[in-house]
Amino acid sequence: QREFYVNDAGSQVGKLGESILALARGEAVPEDGYQGAYVEQLVHLAGGESSDPAEIGRAAVAVMVGEMEHSLAAFAVKSFDRWAYESAMHEGHPSRVERALSLLAEQGRTYHSEGALWLRTTDYGDDKDRVLVRSNGEHTYFASDIAYHQDKRERGFDRQIDVWGADHHGYVARMKAAYAALGGDPEQLELLIMQLVHLVRRGERAQMSKRAGEFVTLDELLEEIGVDATRWYLLARSHDTTVDLDLDLAREQSSENPVYYVQYAHARIASMLAKAGEERVRAALAEVEGEYGPGVAGPLNGNGAHDVAGAPEGATSLDPAERALIKQLLAFPAEIAEAAERRAPHRIAAYALELAQSFTAFYRDCHVLGAEPEAVESLRIALCVASRRTIARSLDLLGVSAPEQM
Numbered sequence: 001q002r003e004f005y006v007n008d009a010g011s012q013v014g015k016l017g018e019s020i021l022a023l024a025r026g027e028a029v030p031e032d033g034y035q036g037a038y039v040e041q042l043v044h045l046a047g048g049e050s051s052d053p054a055e056i057g058r059a060a061v062a063v064m065v066g067e068m069e070h071s072l073a074a075f076a077v078k079s080f081d082r083w084a085y086e087s088a089m090h091e092g093h094p095s096r097v098e099r100a101l102s103l104l105a106e107q108g109r110t111y112h113s114e115g116a117l118w119l120r121t122t123d124y125g126d127d128k129d130r131v132l133v134r135s136n137g138e139h140t141y142f143a144s145d146i147a148y149h150q151d152k153r154e155r156g157f158d159r160q161i162d163v164w165g166a167d168h169h170g171y172v173a174r175m176k177a178a179y180a181a182l183g184g185d186p187e188q189l190e191l192l193i194m195q196l197v198h199l200v201r202r203g204e205r206a207q208m209s210k211r212a213g214e215f216v217t218l219d220e221l222l223e224e225i226g227v228d229a230t231r232w233y234l235l236a237r238s239h240d241t242t243v244d245l246d247l248d249l250a251r252e253q254s255s256e257n258p259v260y261y262v263q264y265a266h267a268r269i270a271s272m273l274a275k276a277g278e279e280r281v282r283a284a285l286a287e288v289e290g291e292y293g294p295g296v297a298g299p300l301n302g303n304g305a306h307d308v309a310g311a312p313e314g315a316t317s318l319d320p321a322e323r324a325l326i327k328q329l330l331a332f333p334a335e336i337a338e339a340a341e342r343r344a345p346h347r348i349a350a351y352a353l354e355l356a357q358s359f360t361a362f363y364r365d366c367h368v369l370g371a372e373p374e375a376v377e378s379l380r381i382a383l384c385v386a387s388r389r390t391i392a393r394s395l396d397l398l399g400v401s402a403p404e405q406m
Contacts, residue, residue, distance in 0.1 A: 001081045001157070005148065008061040009086040010141060017057030021046050036215075038064075058087070071218045076227055076399050089147040090139070097139055100147040100182065101132060109181045119146075124177035124186075142171075146178045153184055161190040161343070163239075169193050192343060195242040197234065202248065225250040228400045232259035235398050236349040258353050259400065262391060265356035267406040268363070269388040276369055276381060284378035285385065291375065321358075321365040322383065328358040329386050336397070345398065352394035359387045 007013070019033035024046035029035045042060045050056060065083070073079075089096045101117070104110045109120050115135030122129050132143045152160055164171070172193070176186040198205045199216055221230050229250040236258065237243045255261050273281055318326075332351070339347040368384060371377040392402035
């Protein structure tokens, strides 16, 4: 189940509303408010009867969530199973937040000090206790987060994987502490911290700040370099590494651009197999299957790339480039398993690039169509089929297209 959690409650939403009201009145945006073109586009929300900053802020959030859904669809992200709202954590009597705080109080995990309500997160390894309710009676984001995670546990989810921004690194210990305090297994709560993406143009980083309105939207990025390049470059580095996305390189149609290089390898194979013709490809696969077993034909029919193991074991007649390509294809299942285990889709991108490079070397060193004897041509055609399918599957896992021609 995939959920998108929307922060539509708390002081920041009120500040967004205050910023919109200020712009609508022709006044300066508050010092701690929000500014930029995206806020100016929300000024129409201040034209109604309400002048409540919180209400206008929530209306603005609703508009932006709609835009986010549109952007995600354009980015080839499948719809989320559920859009969860922070405000829902405060609805009802008792609310989900009140229920969670009550459970913590019953277990003696909370205490009052300086007019505020605190959670004893130090009991679970945090460096200091954390505030749940401020002295002015306002709940912290932490209280909402606790309620949200408890709500998911009560809905039957025994493992939770959160994707957080780089500025939330300091929240990891306290969230795990709160999860444990409510009886959850902190090892079943995975908190992935995503580092920032820096856009690079002509060798220089673009400076970005959401509060100041200095940022590039996903829509703008897609318009500039397209869906495939955007997905590739955002996935090609580990989530815990800052990404420098070179816009100039992403537009290049050359071997220097990795996504172009991988897609071109797929298109090259498709062109070669089309030239051979469906009948010759089928005959080659049947011949290889009859000679070496049912393995090599598998990739064409939907089996894993590891099925290429049908190549002649220990054969000394294999060209070094053929042998290297076979080894690369054999590595596919283990690479996918490790990528999943480590939450590391960048490994798939790296594998796809390495496979494309192995195929390019094979294509350079080994004559395919017209190779003699015919058994050699058949084996090489089968390797082309396996390579094409494995590149396509790797790209598909990344949400990147595998074009037939370029």
